[in-house]
Each structure stands twice: as structure tokens, then as C-alpha cells.
Amino acid sequence: MRIGISCYPTVGGSGAVATELGKALARRGHQVHFIVSDVPFRLGEFHHNIFIHDVQTTTYPVLRTPPHDFALAARMADVALQYQLDILHVHYALPFAVCALLAKQILGPERALPVVTTLHGTDITVLAQDRGLHAIIKLGIEQSDAVTAVSRSLAAQTRELFQTDKPIRCIYNFVDTEVFRPQRDPTTRACFASPEEKLLLHVSNFRAIKRISDVIRIFDLVSRQVPSRLLLVGEGPDLPAARELARQLGLYDRVRFLGKQDEVAAIFALADLFLLPSEKESFGLVALESMASGVPVIGSTAGGIPEVVVHGETGYLADVGDVAQMAAYAVRLLTDDHLYARMAAAARQRAETHFRIDQKVEEYLDVYEQVLATT
Numbered sequence: 001m002r003i004g005i006s007c008y009p010t011v012g013g014s015g016a017v018a019t020e021l022g023k024a025l026a027r028r029g030h031q032v033h034f035i036v037s038d039v040p041f042r043l044g045e046f047h048h049n050i051f052i053h054d055v056q057t058t059t060y061p062v063l064r065t066p067p068h069d070f071a072l073a074a075r076m077a078d079v080a081l082q083y084q085l086d087i088l089h090v091h092y093a094l095p096f097a098v099c100a101l102l103a104k105q106i107l108g109p110e111r112a113l114p115v116v117t118t119l120h121g122t123d124i125t126v127l128a129q130d131r132g133l134h135a136i137i138k139l140g141i142e143q144s145d146a147v148t149a150v151s152r153s154l155a156a157q158t159r160e161l162f163q164t165d166k167p168i169r170c171i172y173n174f175v176d177t178e179v180f181r182p183q184r185d186p187t188t189r190a191c192f193a194s195p196e197e198k199l200l201l202h203v204s205n206f207r208a209i210k211r212i213s214d215v216i217r218i219f220d221l222v223s224r225q226v227p228s229r230l231l232l233v234g235e236g237p238d239l240p241a242a243r244e245l246a247r248q249l250g251l252y253d254r255v256r257f258l259g260k261q262d263e264v265a266a267i268f269a270l271a272d273l274f275l276l277p278s279e280k281e282s283f284g285l286v287a288l289e290s291m292a293s294g295v296p297v298i299g300s301t302a303g304g305i306p307e308v309v310v311h312g313e314t315g316y317l318a319d320v321g322d323v324a325q326m327a328a329y330a331v332r333l334l335t336d337d338h339l340y341a342r343m344a345a346a347a348r349q350r351a352e353t354h355f356r357i358d359q360k361v362e363e364y365l366d367v368y369e370q371v372l373a374t375t
């Protein structure tokens with residue numbers, strides 16, 4: 001198949017999922033065309049089946065903002081025609097599903113371009129709540145030939161929010177369990193914690209919905225009972241407030257801010273526990289990457305997290321904001337070696353059994369084939 005993929009290439013889980021999917025499809029012999037504003041950050045090595053088509057946006061003084069979305073739609077149509085794309089798979093509803101719809105219209109009825117839209121999270125849970133954007137996101141979803149969502153929770157929320165009976169198939173995110181695996185390097189770990197200390201980890205884009213202050217408060221409570229340190233990976237708007245809170249709580253020398261990192265697999269493998277107390281989380285790719293690394297997760301019950309992390313089996317979950325309960329769970333886990341070993345093994349096992357990349361590629365191919373058979 002010749003497959004076009006559009007996504008946010010430089011940040012976040014949706015770009016990571018789209019890129020890993022594209023790479024996996026290319027390895028299976030499909031031709032993959034990324035139509036993107038930049039080279040996807042997880043692309044890695046060269047592959048002869050992968051093409052990058054960047055979107056150039058003109059600027060002109062009359063225009064208040066560069067017309068990126070129109071340029072993207074035109075580029076989608078152009079690539080579809082030039083490379084005879086069979087399907088266009090867009091990740092994140094806004095602007096991609098709407099741009100894909102415009103691309104279809106540019107091509108006209110004689111050159112069908114089936115569009116598959118994958119919903120990832122805040123395209124629905126945040127942006128679609130904005131009355132100014134609701135109708136355009138709904139249009140993008142309803143006009144797609146097939147829609148998938150990364151969790152059952154997100155699919156249900158989408159149906160409810162838009163009052164739509166558009167079929168939305170849940171295809172869970174996936175992880176490469178060869179890359180994310182228990183592979184602790186004691187020399188690197190010694191740079192962050194002594195062997196007697198536990199290492200807690202959080203990775204995100206530091207937006208308000210990630211509740212970074214909860215991460216630090218959980219760590220504060222845990223570190224009073226268990227010698228430990230906290231690693232924070234990523235950057236975003238709440239980073240300065242996180243630094244300030246760590247300073248106020250007298251934790252600054254026990255918290256390391258590593259900034260934005262591209263190669264996170266080695267960092268996950270250093271940790272003993274991963275913290276994800278989000279307000280909203282459609283799936284929580286980082287929770288899955290942690291589990292694949294053999295690191296149990298302490299998190300909230302928001303959105304799709306309970307579909308990834310099984311409470312009491314691969315980690316523990318509590319209500320959003322219940323910092324005391326999350327800290328108590330963390331202490332329980334970090335002070336009981338048998339319980340910890342059982343959960344770490346179960347976490348790895350669950351990632352391998354339910355979220356393998358090859359299973360999910362099959363599911364996406366199945367969606368493509370169904371769409372091609374009906375359009």
C-alpha cells in the first residue's frame with residue numbers, strides 16, 4: 001500500500017505513535033509518505049520505503065498568521081496525486097482531519113483519497129470543548145472514512161461530546177518491547193541515585209493537565225519514608241512552577257530536571273517507579289513505555305489510564321488529586337520487595353501481551369483494508 005501520514009512531528013505521544021507506525025509499515029514493505037511540517041523526531045535511521053514531504057508555508061504581511069493549514073491541505077492533495085496514495089492516515093483531529101477533508105475536495109470525486117483519522121487525546125478532551133472549535137472538529141471526524149481512538153475511554157468521550165454515532169474503533173497505542181525493556185545500567189543509575197535510594201520518574205510536556213505539582217508532592221511524601229530521588233524529563237509551561245515548588249519544599253537537591261530528551265528508553269530503565277497523576281490522559285503512552293521497561297506505575301484514574309495500568313497488578317491508581325493515596329501506594333510498593341518484583345514482572349508481561357507493535361500494525365492495516373473495500 002502507499003500510505004500518507006500527517007501528524008505533529010516534533011512533540012508528544014501522537015507524533016511518536018504516528019512515526020513508529022509509519023516505520024513499522026515501511027518495514028513490512030508498504031510505501032510511507034510523511035506529509036509534515038518537520039522531520040518526525042522518532043524517525044531515526046534511513047529507510048528506502050519512507051518519504052518525507054515537508055510543508056512550506058508562505059508568509060505575507062497581509063496575513064496575520066502563516067497559512068500553514070491550507071498549505072498542508074494542498075500538499076496532501078499534491079502528494080496523493082503524485083505518489084498515487086491509497087490512503088491518508090492523520091493523527092490528531094485538528095488541523096489534520098480538516099486538512100485531509102480539504103485535500104479530498106481539491107482532488108475531486110474522480111480521485112478518491114480515503115482518510116483515516118486517529119484521535120489521540122486533547123484534540124477531543126480539551127480542544128473540542130471549545131465552542132469555537134467544536135463544529136470544525138466534528139466535521140473532520142464525521143467526514144473521515146474511518147476513525148480510531150487510542151482508548152475505549154476516548155472513543156466513548158468523543159461519541160458523547162459530539163453526540164455522534166460515527167463508528168470509532170479503539171486501537172490501543174503500542175510499544176516496541178525490544179527498545180523499551182528492563183536493561184538497567186548500574187553505572188548510569190549511580191549518576192542519579194545510590195544503590196540504597198529509589199528512583200522515581202515522570203516524563204511529560206509539563207502542561208497543567210499533567211499536574212506536575214502532584215508529582216512533586218507525591219515525591220515529597222514518599223521521600224520522607226523511603227530514601228529516594230526524582231527524575232523529571234521534558235519541558236513545558238509548568239516547568240518553572242515545578243522548580244519553584246521543589247525549592248519551597250526543600251527538595252531541590254533530590255529532584256533532577258533533565259529537560260527534553262529524545263532517547264527516553266534508557267531513562268525509563270533506570271527508574272523504580274513512574275508517576276502519572278494526570279487530570280486528563282486518553283491513554284498514557286509513557287505509562288506503557290514504563291511498564292515495558294519493567295517499571296510499575298502510580299497514577300490517576302483519569303481517562304484511559306486504567307485501560308493501560310491494571311490497578312493492583314501493574315501499578316496502583318487513585319482519584320485525580322489524591323496525592324496522599326498515591327504516595328501511600330508508592331511507599332507500599334517500594335518497601336515490599338516481593339510485591340515490587342511481582343508488579344515489575346506483571347508490568348512487562350502486560351506490555352508484551354497486550355500492546356505489541358505488530359498486533360497494532362495489523363489492526364491499522366485491517367482498518368485501511370476495510371476502508372479501501374468500501375470507498
Ligand code: GMT
Nearest residue numbers: 012013014120121122281282283284285
Ligand atoms: O493530546 C495531547 O495532549 C497530545 C498528545 C500528544 O501528542 O502527546 O497526547 C495524547 O496522545 C498520546 C498518544 O496517543 C496519549 O498517550 C496521551 O495520553 C494523550 N494525552 C492526553 O490525553 C493528555
